[in-house]
Amino acid sequence: MNSSGESADIIESPRREPRLPPGQVKTEKWPVLHHGAVPGVDLATWDLVVDGRVARPQRWSWEEFQALPRRRVHSDIHCVTRWSRYDNLWEGVPLREVIRLASVEPDARFAILHAELGFTTNLPLTELSQDDVLLADRHDGEPLTPEHGWPLRLVVPRRYFWKSAKWIRRIELVAADQPGFWERNGYHNDADPWREERFSDW
Numbered sequence: 001m002n003s004s005g006e007s008a009d010i011i012e013s014p015r016r017e018p019r020l021p022p023g024q025v026k027t028e029k030w031p032v033l034h035h036g037a038v039p040g041v042d043l044a045t046w047d048l049v050v051d052g053r054v055a056r057p058q059r060w061s062w063e064e065f066q067a068l069p070r071r072r073v074h075s076d077i078h079c080v081t082r083w084s085r086y087d088n089l090w091e092g093v094p095l096r097e098v099i100r101l102a103s104v105e106p107d108a109r110f111a112i113l114h115a116e117l118g119f120t121t122n123l124p125l126t127e128l129s130q131d132d133v134l135l136a137d138r139h140d141g142e143p144l145t146p147e148h149g150w151p152l153r154l155v156v157p158r159r160y161f162w163k164s165a166k167w168i169r170r171i172e173l174v175a176a177d178q179p180g181f182w183e184r185n186g187y188h189n190d191a192d193p194w195r196e197e198r199f200s201d202w
């Protein structure tokens with residue numbers, strides 16, 4: 001296996017009906033959206049950590065991370081700002097594989113995803129264990145660009161795209177849920193596009 005992914009299997013993210021969730025508009029472009037600056041990242045000092053409620057905390061350098069089992073995922077993007085982009089081909093390491101390597105403790109139910117510059121988001125382990133959830137370093141056959149999350153981003157196809165943390169560095173397993181950055185700032189905790197879970201009620 002190499003980073004061009006020629007031999008990686010393709011996982012189809014399950015198609016929901018209707019394909020375009022309520023209130024969304026299909027776009028061919030790929031907008032860039034985030035809070036704050038695009039972080040400068042040095043691959044020589046970059047690492048990815050899995051810790052919290054795990055029996056075997058993990059840490060991979062960039063080189064070590066590249067040696068983990070790789071897959072490709074074909075999925076649609078649904079952004080809470082109402083654009084959807086179909087047919088994205090992501091390549092990287094399945095999130096459930098890196099969690100498995102850390103041996104999750106029985107009381108772990110959620111993960112806090114930590115990115116560069118303090119960004120966080122939160123998801124239940126049931127969602128993060130789906131086989132279409134990927135730690136992606138390539139999109140449509142090209143390395144991610146810095147503004148789309150290079151060197152590594154999370155991709156969670158069945159939730160609004162703010163859950164797909166760009167520039168991810170740490171996966172913290174926790175027993176009790178904790179709202180992340182956008183979740184504390186008015187967005188819905190669950191973010192299911194087909195239920196239009198855009199904003200929280202409080």
Ligand SMILES: Nc1nc2c(c(=O)[nH]1)N[C@H]1C(S)=C(S)[C@@H](COP(=O)(O)O)O[C@H]1N2
Binds near residue numbers: 147
């Ligand atoms: N680290 C980080 N990741 C982030 C964000 C952010 O502010 N910081 N914004 C989220 C939001 S709100 C969206 S819509 C998507 C946008 O991803 P894109 O710029 O690749 O389209 O990134 C998500 N991931």
Ligand SMILES: [Mo]
Binds near residue numbers: 033079080081162
């Ligand atoms: Mo967003």
